[in-house]
Amino acid sequence: MKVFKFLLCFLITAGLIYLLDNSHIVKGNRLPPLGRFLDPFHGFWQNIEAKGDSIPEQPAIPGLTGKVTVVFDSLMIPHIFAENDADLYLAQGYITAMHRLWQMEIQTHAAAGRVSEIVGEVALESDRSNRRLGMVYGAEKALAGMMKNPTTRTMIEKYTEGVNAYIASLTDKTMPFEYKLLDYKPEPWTTLKCALLLKNMAKTLCMGDKDIEMSNALKLYGKDVVELLYPDREPIGDPIVDNVNGWKFKPIAFDTIPHSVPDEYINVKKLPASDPTTGSNNWAVSGRKTATGAPIVCGDPHLNLSLPSLWYIVQLHAPGTNAMGASLPGSPAIIIGFTDSVAWSVTNAQRDLVDWFAIEFENDKKDKYLLDGKWTDTKKVVEAIKIRDKEIFYDTVIYTHWGPITYDEDFHAENNLVQHAFRWMAHDESEELMTFYKLNRAKNHNDYLDALNHFSTPPQNFVFASAAGDIAMRVQGKFPVRRIFEGKFILDGSKTSNGWQAYIPNDQNVQYKNPVRGFVSSANQYPVDATYPYYITASHYEAYRNRRINTVLNESKGITIEDMMKLQNDNYNLKAAESLPVFLSQLDSANLSPKQAKAFQILKSWNYINDKDSEGASYYEAWWDVLMPLIWDELEKNKITLTRPTTYNTIRLIREKPDLTFFDIQGTPEKETARDVLRKAFALSVEDIDKWKQEHASKDTTAAKSNAEEPVKWSMYKDSYIGHLLRLEPLSAHVLTGGNHDIVNAHSKTHGPSWRMIVSLEKTGAKAWGVYPGGQSGNPGSAHYIDMVDAWCSGKYHNLLFLQSPANNKAEKTITVNLNPAAK
Numbered sequence: 001m002k003v004f005k006f007l008l009c010f011l012i013t014a015g016l017i018y019l020l021d022n023s024h025i026v027k028g029n030r031l032p033p034l035g036r037f038l039d040p041f042h043g044f045w046q047n048i049e050a051k052g053d054s055i056p057e058q059p060a061i062p063g064l065t066g067k068v069t070v071v072f073d074s075l076m077i078p079h080i081f082a083e084n085d086a087d088l089y090l091a092q093g094y095i096t097a098m099h100r101l102w103q104m105e106i107q108t109h110a111a112a113g114r115v116s117e118i119v120g121e122v123a124l125e126s127d128r129s130n131r132r133l134g135m136v137y138g139a140e141k142a143l144a145g146m147m148k149n150p151t152t153r154t155m156i157e158k159y160t161e162g163v164n165a166y167i168a169s170l171t172d173k174t175m176p177f178e179y180k181l182l183d184y185k186p187e188p189w190t191t192l193k194c195a196l197l198l199k200n201m202a203k204t205l206c207m208g209d210k211d212i213e214m215s216n217a218l219k220l221y222g223k224d225v226v227e228l229l230y231p232d233r234e235p236i237g238d239p240i241v242d243n244v245n246g247w248k249f250k251p252i253a254f255d256t257i258p259h260s261v262p263d264e265y266i267n268v269k270k271l272p273a274s275d276p277t278t279g280s281n282n283w284a285v286s287g288r289k290t291a292t293g294a295p296i297v298c299g300d301p302h303l304n305l306s307l308p309s310l311w312y313i314v315q316l317h318a319p320g321t322n323a324m325g326a327s328l329p330g331s332p333a334i335i336i337g338f339t340d341s342v343a344w345s346v347t348n349a350q351r352d353l354v355d356w357f358a359i360e361f362e363n364d365k366k367d368k369y370l371l372d373g374k375w376t377d378t379k380k381v382v383e384a385i386k387i388r389d390k391e392i393f394y395d396t397v398i399y400t401h402w403g404p405i406t407y408d409e410d411f412h413a414e415n416n417l418v419q420h421a422f423r424w425m426a427h428d429e430s431e432e433l434m435t436f437y438k439l440n441r442a443k444n445h446n447d448y449l450d451a452l453n454h455f456s457t458p459p460q461n462f463v464f465a466s467a468a469g470d471i472a473m474r475v476q477g478k479f480p481v482r483r484i485f486e487g488k489f490i491l492d493g494s495k496t497s498n499g500w501q502a503y504i505p506n507d508q509n510v511q512y513k514n515p516v517r518g519f520v521s522s523a524n525q526y527p528v529d530a531t532y533p534y535y536i537t538a539s540h541y542e543a544y545r546n547r548r549i550n551t552v553l554n555e556s557k558g559i560t561i562e563d564m565m566k567l568q569n570d571n572y573n574l575k576a577a578e579s580l581p582v583f584l585s586q587l588d589s590a591n592l593s594p595k596q597a598k599a600f601q602i603l604k605s606w607n608y609i610n611d612k613d614s615e616g617a618s619y620y621e622a623w624w625d626v627l628m629p630l631i632w633d634e635l636e637k638n639k640i641t642l643t644r645p646t647t648y649n650t651i652r653l654i655r656e657k658p659d660l661t662f663f664d665i666q667g668t669p670e671k672e673t674a675r676d677v678l679r680k681a682f683a684l685s686v687e688d689i690d691k692w693k694q695e696h697a698s699k700d701t702t703a704a705k706s707n708a709e710e711p712v713k714w715s716m717y718k719d720s721y722i723g724h725l726l727r728l729e730p731l732s733a734h735v736l737t738g739g740n741h742d743i744v745n746a747h748s749k750t751h752g753p754s755w756r757m758i759v760s761l762e763k764t765g766a767k768a769w770g771v772y773p774g775g776q777s778g779n780p781g782s783a784h785y786i787d788m789v790d791a792w793c794s795g796k797y798h799n800l801l802f803l804q805s806p807a808n809n810k811a812e813k814t815i816t817v818n819l820n821p822a823a824k
Helices: 005-022 034-038 085-112 119-132 137-147 152-171 177-182 191-206 211-221 222-231 432-438 445-450 545-555 561-568 575-583 594-604 616-631 632-639 647-656 676-693 701-709 714-718 789-793
Strands: 068-072 078-081 280-285 296-304 312-318 321-327 336-339 342-348 354-360 368-371 374-377 379-385 393-399 420-426 460-466 471-476 511-513 517-522 719-722 733-735 749-755 755-760 767-772 816-820
Touching: 068 085, 078 152, 078 733, 085 119, 085 137, 085 152, 085 177, 085 191, 085 312, 085 321, 119 137, 119 379, 119 393, 137 152, 137 432, 137 545, 152 191, 152 432, 211 354, 222 647, 222 676, 280 342, 280 460, 280 471, 280 545, 296 342, 296 460, 296 561, 312 460, 321 545, 321 767, 336 676, 336 755, 336 767, 342 755, 368 517, 379 647, 432 445, 432 460, 445 471, 460 517, 460 755, 471 517, 517 545, 545 561, 545 575, 575 594, 575 647, 575 701, 594 616, 616 647, 616 676, 616 714, 647 676, 676 749, 733 789
Parallel strands: 078 312
Antiparallel strands: 068 078, 068 816, 280 296, 280 517, 296 749, 296 755, 312 321, 321 336, 336 342, 342 460, 354 420, 368 374, 379 393, 460 471, 471 511, 719 733, 755 767
16 A cells, blocks of 8 residues: 555654654644654554454444444444444444544634634635634534524534544544554544534535636626637526426516626735536436336545545434435434435535625725615624644634625735625525434435435535436525626625625425436536526536536436446546547648658548557647636736636637637737637647656657657646645555546546546345445555546446344344443
8 A cells, every 4th residue: 555655764764763753844844753653552654554453342332322332344334233323323423533534623623714724824814714714614604504404403413422422532543644643642532523624515516606707807808708718508508407498486576786897907816716627427317217127326426536535325213214326424314325215415506505795894904884875883703713833823804794705905815995805605504414313214206305404505406316216406505596697707896785685495406207218317517497487697617517417317227237337337428529620620731841741641540439558638628728718818817807718719719709809818919719729739739648658658768759759648638636635645545547537537646536426226125336446444554545546437336335223234244243232
C-alpha cells in the first residue's frame, strides 16, 4: 500500500527524535512531536491494521437501552440491528466514528471556519470565506428546525451520543492516524456538527450563481448580447420531465420586478463555487423494459473525489425499517439507498437559490442601511478565528435583513458604500433529516412523496422505484416563486418587496410518475418543458450526459443489470460527436505541419469514445482547453467579474454565428472569425500535446525519442487523482480511467462518480450492487482504506449483502459484534 512510503520517510528521521521531539514548526510546516509519533506502542505503528483488526471487542456503550448487533461483511460494511430507533442511531454514530472520526471532524471544522485551529495560518483564507458565507448561521437555523421535530431531534441527539461514546473510548494508542500526524485530539461531537455537515453539502451543491457576473455583462454589453450569450433556456430539449401542457394547477404569480443596469461595475474576487462541468446521473426503468420484469434504479452522484471517501455504506435495521445504502459520515440515516420495497437516488437540481442584494449604507461606519425608506440597524458579528501558534484573527461580518455582506473592502472587494448582501436558501430553517428518516421506511410511492415534502435544500432530482412497479421523478426543494429575470441580476436591497414573496407548493414542483416511455432520468439538465408556468434560472445546466442516457434507455429492451452497469460506465463523448466534425471542417488540412497532420488524422479516425487508452480523446480535450479561453479572452481582459458562456452555447455560436465579434482575438491586429480561432487553437493544442510528451518522457535520450512516438493515452493525459483531505501525496491515489466531464462516466481529473448504485426491486426482495472510489475505513493503515478503488476504476461492482436478520449471513464471511448497554 502507498501509505508505507510515507511511513518509511518517518523511519528515516528516527535519528532526529531527540532534537525534534519538542520542535513543532520547521520552515512553516507543522510536524508532530516525532518521539510520540514514532513510539511503537502509541504512535502511528498502532494504526497499521491487519484485515478485520478494526473491529471493537464487544464494547459497552453509554446511552444504549438494549443490545445492538453489528455484522461486518468482507468490505467492512456494517449491518446494524437495533431494537429501537434511538439505539439504531446511537450505534450508527458510534460505528461511523470508529471508521471516519477524523474525516467527520475536519469537514465540520472546515464548514465552521475552524481549520486554522488545527493546521495554522495556511487555512485562514478558507476559514474567513466560510464564516462570511454564514455557514454556522445556516447550520444553527437548520438545527433549530430539526430540534423542533421530536423524531429528528432523537436522530441527531442519539447519533451525537454514539460519536461521543467512541471518542471517549480512544487512547493515545487507538487515536486515528491524522490526529497523531497533526498533533491534536478530537473535541466532543455536537448536534450542531450534524447540521454543519448538511450545510457543507448545500455549499457544494447549491451555492452557484451568476448574479454579479450577469449584472456586469448587462452594463458592459447590453440586454441583447446577454440574451445571446447567456440564455435562460438553451435550445436542447430532453428535459428531466417532459409533460407538455400537463400542468393542472393554478400557479402563484406576482408582478415583474424591473431590473436596471448597475451604476458601476462590481469588482469582486468571488469565492469558488463547485465545478459546473460535473454533476450526477440517475434513472429508473420500468419493469416493462427489464429482463426480469422488476424496476431498476440507478444512481451515481458526481462530486469531488477524496480520501477518506465522501460516503460510508451502512445497513440500518430496527422495527419499522430495513434500509441500506450511502450515508454521510457525520449525519444519521441513509441518504441514497433502498429498503425491502423501494429505492431512490439523487442528482443536483442546479436551481439558483442564491440572490445578491445591493445595500446602501448610511455612512462608512455601516451601522445602518436603507430598507423600506428607513435607516435600519445592521448586526455586526465579530468572528474570532483561532490560529494555531498565532494570535487570534478578528474579522467583522455585517448581517442585514437579507443575510451577510460577504465581500467588502476587507475581503475580496473594492471599498465603497454600496455592498451586496448574500441571500441563500440554506440559511433558512429546515428539516431535511425527516426526508431520509421517512425514505428509510418507505414502502410505496405515497411514502416517497410524503418524505420529499420535508426536503428544502440543496434541491435534488429524486428518482424512485418500488417493488409494486412504480417509477417516478420529482425535482424537490424549497423554490421561491420567481418573477421574470428575478435571480439573474443583482436586486435592489432597499425594498423587502424585492425579496422572495412565496414558494412553489410541493405538489406544483416538477414531477411525474410512470411515463409512457418506461423510464425516468436526470443528469443535471434543464428540469422541465416550456409549458411549466414558473420562471426558472440557474448558473449552469447540463447538455450532453442526459441526452446520451435517454438515447440508450429509449433504444433498450430486456434491460439487465449488466446493461445498467455498462451505461453508468459509458464513455461515449456526445459533445465531441456533435462538435468535432465542425471543428475539423474549418482546418486547412493541406497546409498542416507533420505533427498537426498526425493530430488531424488521429481526430478524424476517432470513434468519440473516451476510453482510458484513447488518443483521440487526449487531442480533442487539448484542443478544447485552448479554444475556450481563446474565444472568451475579452471576458478576462476587462478585469471585472464576468463568466464564460456554457460549452453548449459556445459550440452553437461557432456553428451559427461564426462572424460574432467575440471570436476576434484580443491583442492581434487582425479581425478573427470562428474559423481563425479554431485553427489557432488547434495549432496551440498540438504544441501542448508535444510539450506534455516531452515532460513525461524518460531522461534517457533513446527512451525519450521512443516515448515521443507512443500514443498519448487519455488516462495518462487526464491523470485523475483521488486526494487525501490533507492533500498528502502518499495518502492519495492516482488512477487511470476513461470518462470526463460531459460524459455519462463523468470522471474528470478530480471529480467523478462518488458512489455507483444499482438496485433491482424484485418481488422476492431487493437486489443491489454498489462501489465507490475508496474504502470503508478512513485509516490509511487499513486494508479497507482503498480496497474498492480497483473495482471502481474497472467498472466492476460489489454485490451488496442485504440482511433480514443478523443470522442471515451464511453466503459470505462476516464478523459479528454486539454493542451492549454500559453498566449504570
